[in-house]
Amino acid sequence: xxxxxxxxxxxxxxxxxxxxxxxxxxxxxxxxxxxxxxxxxxxxxxxxxxxxxxxxxxxxxxxxxxxxxxxxxxxxxxxxxxxxxxxxxxxxxxxxxxxxxxxxxxxxxxxxxxxxxxxxxxxxxxxxxxxxxxxxxxxxxxxxxxxxxxxxxxxxxxxxxxxxxxxxxxxxxxxxxxxxxxxxxxxxxxxxxxxxxxxxxxxxxxxxxxxxxxxxxxxxxxxxxxxxxxxxxxxxxxxxxxxxxxxxxxxxxxxxxxxxxxxxxxxxxx
Numbered sequence: 486x487x488x489x490x491x492x493x494x495x496x497x498x499x500x501x502x503x504x505x506x507x508x509x510x511x512x513x514x515x516x517x518x519x520x521x522x523x524x525x526x527x528x529x530x531x532x533x534x535x536x537x538x539x540x541x542x543x544x545x546x547x548x549x550x551x552x553x554x555x556x557x558x559x560x561x562x563x564x565x566x567x568x569x570x571x572x573x574x575x576x577x578x579x580x581x582x583x584x585x586x587x588x589x590x591x592x593x594x595x596x597x598x599x600x601x602x603x604x605x606x607x608x609x610x611x612x613x614x615x616x617x618x619x620x621x622x623x624x625x626x627x628x629x630x631x632x633x634x635x636x637x638x639x640x641x642x643x644x645x646x647x648x649x650x651x652x653x654x655x656x657x658x659x660x661x662x663x664x665x666x667x668x669x670x671x672x673x674x675x676x677x678x679x680x681x682x683x684x685x686x687x688x689x690x691x692x693x694x695x696x697x698x699x700x701x702x703x704x705x706x707x708x709x710x711x712x713x714x715x716x717x718x719x720x721x722x723x724x725x726x727x728x729x730x731x732x733x734x735x736x737x738x739x740x741x742x743x744x745x746x747x748x749x750x751x752x753x754x755x
Contacts (some may be wrong), residue, residue, distance in 0.1 A: 487592040510569060518587050520548060525610035534735035535661050535691065537563050545588045545629065549621040550610045552629055553730075554556045554586075555668055559594035560632045563595035563665040563730060564609040570652045576616045586629035598676020607634030607686075609664045611647045632666045632677055633682040637709035643686065646703060646714055653753065656664065663689040666707070667727050683707055687724045689732060698736070700744050715755060721745040 489714025518718065531551050536544075539553035541560060550566035583596035583606060599606050609630050615621040626628075656662050673682040689702045704719045704727065721732055722745050733741050 492594060500588070504670055519581070519584070519620065519627065520588070521620065531565055535733060536565055536735070537663060538731040543590060545586065545590070547624050547627070549615060549618075549624055550630070552609075554589045554591075554593065554629055556591045558668045559598070559668075560668070561609060561629050562629060562668055563663055565661070565663050566610050566614070566660050568614055568650065568660045569653050570658050572614060572617050573651055573654060574617045578612075578616055578619065578622045580612070581623050581626050581630050583626050583631065585684050586627040589629050593627060594676070594678045594680050596628050596631070598680045599633060600676075601632075601674040603631035603636075604634065604675060605639040605644050605733050606631040607635050607639045607643070613647065614651065617628050620703050633680060634685070634686070635708050637706050638705075642705060642710040642714065642717075646688060646705070649714065649755065650688070653692075656754065657692045659692065661691040661693075663687075663691075663732065664730070665730075667704075670673075671748060685727070687716065687719075687728070689721060689724060691733075696740075698733070698740065698744055700747070701750060701751065702748075713755070715750065716739065720748060 529546055529548055529551060536551065537553070541553060541555050543554040545552050545554060545558065547601060550564055552561040552564045554560070555562040564598060584595040585595060606628075608625055609632060610625050612622055612625045615625050650660065650662065665687060666681075667685045667687065668681060668683060673685065674680060675682060685704055685706045687702065687704045689699045691698055693699075700721055702719050702721050702724055703714065703717045704724060705717045710717075725731060725745075733745070
């Protein structure tokens with residue numbers, strides 16, 4: 486009888502140790518940086534003349550995308566990246582942990598803010614666009630690259646737009662993509678760090694042909710949608726008005742005026 490009691494006590498202690506160990510791992514384990522160096526951010530090949538303005542001055546260059554982080558909202562106000570036909574591989578990648586971005590001066594929000602919120606950790610640069618290398622894929626799991634998205638929105642129309650963008654990359658060869666949530670006062674907040682939930686997300690897709698720039702822009706409410714992507718086409722000017730961000734600032738004003746007010750979908754097959 487004493488042996489059974491001793492055995493039972495030992496099992497209880499082992500179970501308790503396992504529970505504590507799992508809790509510590511879940512709440513405090515953080516992998517090392519996903520970037521090549523811990524010394525600082527790097528430079529990528531996104532054309533500087535196409536980068537948007539930053540309302541915060543907190544611009545971070547990763548190896549495969551650039552972002553402007555907005556600390557009061559605990560997320561990027563925009564991400565900018567190149568999507569080329571050569572990037573579209575089907576390499577199988579294991580999903581890594583979401584980790585804070587070491588190159589954001591204030592550190593990006595912890596992924597645990599999303600736990601139990603009912604919202605997805607929505608990628609801004611899609612992981613599916615970055616399967617061509619392990620580092621490129623892993624970089625998309627910095628929490629500076631996620632924003633709270635309605636689950637049906639994320640898996641529905643937003644996913645449709647991401648897949649359509651890949652089809653355009655196959656068609657045109659190289660695209661320049663800008664994505665973010667519309668950050669404004671009065672938004673719902675989640676988690677201990679008060680991560681804001683955007684009411685809408687935008688995506689601007691640009692391509693160059695010689696000296697000409699062609700764009701197609703979308704502004705979609707962050708909720709389930711059951712209609713065509715065409716119904717959410719807007720001009721770059723409209724997105725600038727909603728976000729306070731100036732896109733294509735380094736281009737000559739005359740050149741900007743040539744496409745920023747346009748909602749022309751000619752040439753963009755849906």
